[in-house]
Amino acid sequence: MNRAAFDYFADLLRRESGLQMTPEKYYLLETRLLHIVQQQGVAGIEGLASLLRRDEGNRAVRQAVVEAMATHETSFFRDITPFERLRDVFLPMFAAARAADKTLRLWSAACASGQEAYSLAMLLREYGAPFDGWDVRITGTDISHDIIARAQGGAYSQFDVQRGLPARLLVKYFMQDGETWRIKDDIRRMVSFRQANLLQPPPFAAGGVDILFCRNVLMYLDMSSRVRVLQGLHGVMHPKSLLFLGAAESAGGLGGMFAPLASMPGVYVRSDADTDLPRAP
Template identity: 35%
Template sequence: MIDGSEASHQIIADLLESRTGQHLTESRRWRVNSALAGIFRTHGISNVDQLVCLLAAPPADAPDLAQEVVEALLNNETYFFRDKPTFDQLPAEILPELHRRRRDARRLSIWSAGCSTGQEVYSLAMLFAEQAERWAGWTIDILGTDVSHRAVGAARSALYSPFEVQRGLGVAQMLRHFDETPRGWQVRGDVRAMVRFQQHNLLGGPHPGRLPFDLVLCRNVLLYFDRLTRAAAFGRLAQAVMPDGFLMLGAGETVVGQTDRFVPAARRASFFEPVAAPAAAPAPTPARRSA
């Protein structure tokens, strides 16, 4: 049973959607109270109704209480080399193809949208580190972005708990790419040198690159958008991918029936290629009047 009135839950849902685009469906509302439990304890309240009252006039010690609520509701589930059968297509097919296409420029630019606490970004960097000879002399730039300030901070720290570092990584990879420290497992410098992070809202403006990216990963992000918001997100993603680049979605996501800006890449599950936007129709020529 959910504590608090339906109106209060709707206010919380509207707050999340306005700041992130995520649609808090009825099937996901069961987790609201557990997700907000820490905020309840901090402010000495017990339900969503009381929280909504605080949001109307946030206390002096929590001037951005609304952002705290949004951060608590975001799903930051991730792990290294997530969905490995899908991820394995990157070193086997996608990166070799991009190597061929970019061999003159010798530069590769990758964007991980919705990167959460960074495991996906560091997984990508490890792929390049493990194929150092192939990529010698190349500039590899991997950007991770997330709407969550907290998640981006954790990603930048490159520090993971024993539980986190064991999710998706073998022992050999742990020892090769991480140093054990008193605070946790730290990603090594050669891997960190390829990556950078920033806070960014996929729906909140232009893509974060100076130029379009060769590869964009946006996995398990669009699942939380309604149909119209998802279509808008695909439009932003289409602007972010080079015409001969790739978009990678989550294992359970597709563009089919969702957008006309991408088509499935041949024989590559979860990878899609951009379709050129239709050219604007020329303005009609004014009819000439006879003298």
């Protein structure tokens, strides 16, 4: 692949998704775009770049390029600490604060194949009594149509269920179907999935989200896209809501919209929130 083609795809990916292509991803780009080159019957990556340059309106091929370059690595209860904090510290808080209207809205943004959203559903189901009879909605979104279809399917391999999912929850909330484990309907019904690009306005009303997991996606985006994504998240978060980022991510210095909580790395409140939660100095 020549430099001009690499630059073209780096620019396309940044504009379409915020994904940042650094020079060390040169070979990754070449390998992952190969099947699109073959499908389109063009002469190599340069040919694919020329096709798209001639026809910028070719939405399906541009989306295929984004899908090919996105990393969908995920697992059930990934980096367990945020889930434990949610269970031990924040759910009791929401159970009290929302006792009157009995609603709770959770968003798993950039949810990949759905393990994070289903983990939240199992966590709430296990939590039990205070939320029985509540209107709890968990939404999973991702830029990739293919991965959202997998999440909706709720079917996981032996490998998937061996990563992070306690055996007790596997037996309780999944049905075995040959080599596949299917999530049971009562958990599946708590979660809905839809395709959504975090660079676009989020599919929620202002203030409509209470608990937001947006983990392990900002780290793949360029700086201005991170700020744009955080602006979108901020707009739909309830003033007393919580934002969970990934272990390797931070909202610090990204527009000052969020304040980290003391002793809870990766958990943020809106900077303008009027909450008693202690903030990091």
